[in-house]
Structures are given as structure tokens and as C-alpha cells.
Amino acid sequence: MDRKDFLASIGLSAATFALINCAGCSKSSNSPSADTSGPTGINFTLDLTSSVNSALTSNGGYLVSNGVLVARNNSGAFVAVQRSCTHESYGLIYQGSANRFYCANHGARFSENGSVTNGPASRSLTTYHTQLTGTSLRIYS
Template identity: 65%
Template structure:
């Protein structure tokens, strides 16, 4: 075997190996999306509302993200919590209190405050977590 045939053979082997390893790879957007479209399990944490880091939750319409969960205070003053990521492609959601919904800025999916899909492309509801307020401690749990 001469040098040209050897290099050609090696190139074809490497190309074949690369193709086989990439089969089934998921295209990503440069790291902003995650493969996880389900909410976190075993959620159980407490937010101290007297801390400045959690001050957004003192006002109706405020929200923050903690432990993979969006925690919000609705226009009516109720605390709600849902998974942080859209069920379509796992982009980070935002809480839009004026519209009483969660919104995905990537593809425009929207969800009710109760987690139900109101506009696609998402087709699965959000995971909703329980909240309990005791004094200035807001517990979020599954």
C-alpha cells in the first residue's frame, strides 16, 4: 500500500467513526437549551422574604428564579411556583404578571399561572410546585 492509499483509507475510517458517533446527537443552540423538559423532582427549599435577594416577591407581580424554579407573586398576591424551563426546548421562561402567564421568549410558548399550555409550540404543561408562606418564610416543595 502506498502513502496515498494509506492516507485515503485512514481519512475514510476517521470520517466513518465521526459519523457513527454523531448519529443521534441533538442539535443545540450554543448552550442556552437543555435536554431536560421536565421540572425538577424532589424540590424542597425555603426563601426568606426578609432578605434583599428575595425582595421581588414582596410585590404583586414580582418573580425570581431559585433552584430551577420560577417563584412568583401573582397580581392577586398569591405565591405560585413552576419549573424554570419551557417544555418545548428548555429555554428559561419569564413570568408576565400583566398577562397572568409564563412566557418563553425563544419560540413564543405561553402557559397559565397553573402551568397549562395556552400557546405552542410547547405541548406539555409545566411542573407546578406547592408554596406555603409562614411569616417571612416561603417554602416551595413538590
């Protein structure tokens, strides 16, 4: 077997291996869903004294609950948006130092009011109302 035949057989073997291993490929639970809309009918309350909600006791902190990303911005106000990017539904993070929501998968950025500041997303995030009463934070549509 000469060098050309050898390299051709390696290439064919690699392509066959990739095809066999990817034959059942489909979107996994870690992949985005087709739905890029935020949840509707939102109405829940977070107890800010509970340890599971401790991220919201500091400015710049955030958490995800009921499909909603709830953040406490640098001025201490609470903001709530859908938890997933409107581009392909990957999970968002809140970057408190930059006052924005960010999708690490494709680089989309959104302001605190949900508007797109950098694509590839082209649609604003669904936003939700917040109401603080004592140590209870209500998030609602």
C-alpha cells in the first residue's frame, strides 16, 4: 500500500467512525429547545431569607426559578427575564458588572430591560414584574 492509498483509507475510516457514532445524534437535554419564548402565567414568590435564594442578597447576584432568571442589579433593584436566549434557547447568565444578560453559547447580549444589544438574537427577552414586600420577592407576568 502506498502513502496515497494509506491516507485515503484512514480518511474513509475516520468518516465511517464519525457517521456511526453520530447516527443517533439529536438534540439532547443540554441542547436548546425549539421554543425561544419565555414562560407565560408566571406568578411565584421567593423567600429571600431562604439559603436557596441567597444569590439575591447581593447586588449582581442571580438565580433561575420556574424558567425565569431573577437578578439583583448593581443598584439593588430586582429584574426578571426568561431564562433562555431568544436565539436558540440556551441558558442565560446575568453579568452584574456589565448590567446585562449574556448567552455564552453564541455571544448574544441583552440589557436589563430585555432588549437585544448584540446578536445573533434578534428578539427581546420576555420580562416579568418584581415586587419586594419585606423579605418576599414576587415575580409575575
